[in-house]
C-alpha cells in the first residue's frame with residue numbers, strides 16, 4: 001500500500017503525541033519506558049564493551065570495563081548512590097561478597113563498589129541475554145544452572161579453588177532471586193559453603209530499599225531516588241566447617257537485615273539516618 005509522504009509524518013507525530021501523553025499521564029507508562037530504556041541501554045553498552053573485552057578474551061579484568069561503562073547510568077535516572085563502609089573491603093586477599101537483591105537496578109549499586117577482580121555469580125539464563133550475555137561471559141561472570149542443584153554446587157566448589165589460585169573475589173546474591181517485596185528472602189547457603197571451603201572472609205553488603213522511588217509491583221519509577229550501599233565488616237570463616245554454615249548464614253542475614261531496616265527510607269524499616277542530617281548514617285562507619 002502506497003502512503004502519501006505527509007501521511008508518514010502525520011503518523012509519526014501522532015505516535016509521538018501518544019507516547020508523550022502516556023509519559024505525562026501514566027506513571028505505569030513511565031515505569032515501562034524507564035525499564036525498557038534501562039535494559040536497552042545495557043544491551044547497547046554491552047555492544048560497546050564486547051570488542052574491547054574480546055582483546056583479552058574471557059578475563060575477570062574485563063569486569064573493570066563493564067563497571068566503567070555502567071557507572072553513569074545512575075545519573076540518567078537521577079539516582080544518588082551513597083557508599084558507606086568501603087574501607088571494610090579487605091585490601092588484597094580473596095573473599096566472598098554477599099548482598100541483597102531487589103531488582104536489576106542493583107547493578108547500579110554493585111558497580112559503585114565493585115572491587116577489582118570481583119565477579120558476580122549469575123543465573124545461566126543471563127548468558128542468553130544477547131550482547132549483555134556475551135559481555136558477561138567475556139568478563140568472567142560465573143554462570144550457574146539453578147534448576148540443577150548438583151551442577152550449581154560443583155560450579156561453586158570449583159569457584160572455591162579459583163578464588164585461591166587466581167586471586168579473585170566473587171559477588172553472590174544469597175537470596176538466589178530478585179526480591180521486590182522489601183525485606184530479604186531466606187538465604188541460600190551456596191555462598192557460605194564457598195567461603196568456608198576456601199576459608200576466606202565474607203563481606204556483607206546491604207543496599208537500602210528502593211521503595212521510595214521504585215516499585216515493580218506498583219509500576220512506579222520516579223526521580224530523584226536515593227540509595228545507600230553499606231559495606232559491613234568482613235566475617236572471618238577460618239576454622240569453620242560445613243557444619244557451621246547454617247549458623248553462619250543466619251547470623252550474616254540477621255546483621256544485614258538489621259542494617260537494611262536502619263538505612264531504608266520507605267517507612268518500613270526506619271531509615272532515619274538518611275533523612276536527618278547528623279543521623280547515624282551521616283557518620284563515617
Ligand SMILES: CCCCCCCCCCCCCC(=O)SCCNC(=O)CCNC(=O)[C@H](O)C(C)(C)COP(=O)(O)OP(=O)(O)OC[C@H]1O[C@@H](n2cnc3c(N)ncnc32)[C@H](O)[C@@H]1OP(=O)(O)O
Pocket residue numbers: 042045046049066069070101107120121122123126132135136141144146147148149150152153156157172173174175176177188189190191193194
Ligand atoms: C555492559 C553490560 C553489563 C551487563 C551486566 C553485568 C553485571 C551482571 C550481574 C549479574 C547478577 C545476576 C544475579 C543473579 O543471577 S542471582 C541468581 C543466581 N545466584 C544464586 O542463585 C546464588 C545463590 N544461590 C545459592 O547459593 C544456592 O545455594 C545454589 C545455587 C548453590 C544451589 O541452589 P538450589 O536452590 O539448587 O539448592 P539449595 O540452595 O537448596 O541447596 C541444596 C543443598 O546444598 C547445600 N549447598 C549449597 N551450596 C553448596 C556447596 N557449595 N557445597 C556444599 N553444599 C552446598 C545447601 O546448603 C543445601 O543443603 P541444606 O543446607 O539444605 O542441608
Ligand SMILES: CCCCCCCC/C=C\CCCCCCCC(=O)OC[C@@H](O)COP(=O)(O)O
Pocket residue numbers: 039040042043101103104105107123126128129130131132173176177178179
Ligand atoms: C537476541 C536476544 C536478546 C535478548 C534480550 C534480553 C533482554 C535482556 C536485556 C538486558 C539485559 C540486562 C542485564 C541486566 C542484568 C541484571 C541482573 C539481574 O538482576 O538478573 C536477575 C537475577 O539476578 C535473578 O533473576 P530472577 O529474579 O530469579 O529472575
